[in-house]
Amino acid sequence: MTESALLEIYRYVPPPLLEHFDPETIDDFDVLLDYLAKARFIQQLEQDIVARAISEVFSPD
Numbered sequence: 050m051t052e053s054a055l056l057e058i059y060r061y062v063p064p065p066l067l068e069h070f071d072p073e074t075i076d077d078f079d080v081l082l083d084y085l086a087k088a089r090f091i092q093q094l095e096q097d098i099v100a101r102a103i104s105e106v107f108s109p110d
Contacts, residue, residue, distance in 0.1 A: 054085045061088040061095070 055072055062070075062084060075081055 051081070054081060056088070057088045058084045061091040063091075 051072075058070070059067070067084075070084055072081075086107065
């Protein structure tokens with residue numbers, strides 16, 4: 050689970066938010082979950098943006 054969480058974190062969380070993120074020094078599981086929640090939130094935002102763009106392209110105006 051930790052590896053897949055790290056993949057999501059590094060894929061979706063922007064680098065400026067990862068400045069203080071070091072998976073080697075995480076001693077609290079809540080920190081990992083916090084970053085994973087950020088990644089999932091950003092992933093959802095990206096999905097909503099793409100869905101809205103597709104909807105606008107195919108909307109009958």
